Amino acid sequence: MEVDIRYTCSDVDWGLVSETLKRVGMAHHAPETHRRAFEASYTTVFLYHGPRLIGFGRAISDGAYQGAVYDVAVVPEFQQKGYGRLIMQKILERLSGCNVILYAAPGKEAFYRKLGLRKMKTGMALFKDPARMSERGFIE
C-alpha cells in the first residue's frame, strides 16, 4: 500500500502521536501539548498507511532563513523502509532557502548524515531538564 503524505494537522490523533513518541523512546507530552506544538509549527508532515498514522515530523521556522526540525518518528514496525527519509525530505523541501538545525537522538546521527546534515561544532542548548539531557547523552 502506498503511503499518503499529509501536511495538515486536522484529524490527527494526538494521543497516537504521544504514544508513538513514547514507544520510540522520544520525549512525549500530553496529547493536547503535542497538538499545540504541531499546530504552531511552520510545517508538519504526517504519513498514513491506509488509515494508520505511521510517522510524522515537524519544523519551526521564520520562513526566511532559519528552521529547526523536531519530533521525527516512524512507528517501529514501519522503520527501515525509507519513511523516515521521506518525512525529512518533505520537511526540508518546505524549508528550502533556510539553514536547518536539529539535535539527533544519540545513535541516530547517521540517519541525518545521509540526508546531508553535518554535526555542529558550536551547538548550545538551554534545556529545561539539563540533568536528564546529560544522562541521555545530549549535552556535556
Ligand SMILES: CC(C)(COP(=O)(O)OP(=O)(O)OC[C@H]1O[C@@H](n2cnc3c(N)ncnc32)[C@H](O)[C@@H]1OP(=O)(O)O)[C@@H](O)C(=O)NCCC(=O)NCCS
Ligand atoms: C530515526 C528514524 C526516524 C529513521 O526512520 P526510518 O524510516 O527507520 O529510516 P529510513 O528507512 O528512512 O532510513 C533512511 C536511511 O537512514 C539509515 N538509517 C535509519 N535509521 C538509522 C540509524 N538509527 N542509524 C544509522 N542509519 C540509519 C537507513 O539505513 C537508510 O540508509 P540507506 O539510505 O543507506 O538505505 C526512525 O528509526 C525512528 O523513528 N526512530 C525512533 C525515533 C527517533 O530516534 N527519531 C529521531 C529523533 S532525532
